[in-house]
Amino acid sequence: MAEVLYITAHPYDHTKSFSMAAGKAFIETYKEVNPKDEVVHIDLYKEYIPHLDIDVFNGWEKLRNGEAFEKLSSEEQRKVARLNELSDQFAQADKYVFVTPMWNFSFPPVMKAYLDSVAVAGKAFKYTDQGAVGLLTDKKVLHIQANGGFYSEGPEAELEVGHRHIRISMELFGIPSIEKLFVEGQAAMPEKAQEIKEQGIARAQEAARSF
Helix, strand or coil: CCEEEEEECCCCCCCCCHHHHHHHHHHHHHHHHCCCCEEEEEECCCCCCCCCCHHHHHHHHHHHCCCCHHHCCHHHHHHHHHHHHHHHHHHHCCEEEEEEECECCECCHHHHHHHHHHCCECCCEEEECCEEEECCCCCEEEEEEEECCCCCCCHHHHHCCHHHHHHHHHHHCCCCCCEEEEEECCCCCHHHHHHHHHHHHHHHHHHHCCC
């Protein structure tokens, strides 16, 4: 049995969002094909994802200096404890499915906050004399992203940084490869938007059967 983190970063659901529609199709098909696997949905717009701020840095510094957790301020305790929960959950999972829209060439800021929360030395990677070495080498990743234009190839691909950010983060963690599924072009060709959506859903269902 595998544990799958289904991580979504969109304020809309599948009825309004192309990425969420593809994500829903993927995860429903995945559950059908893998009924014994545990799927945990992390909706980043509903979960508490602390930003790395002064409370976090002060709390971490105090802990490194040997202070007891109970000596931290209430805000330091709340944020540090939550970040610890998130990083533990991520490190212990077997597969990850990220679902995002492309906003301003990247993903929503809640996804950056989440990636920051799980990029923890000693859990996702470690430092060595040869540099950082990933610790999550046996994991699998899929990134589903909806783009209004076309950014999967050609000159426009250089402008897309959301998928590249996730890919680089996963490489840091030691994950050898990351699959991607772009649903794109619906804003550039609104007359074909429904067709693009349906094709994205079909591709997501197919991807789920082999993930």
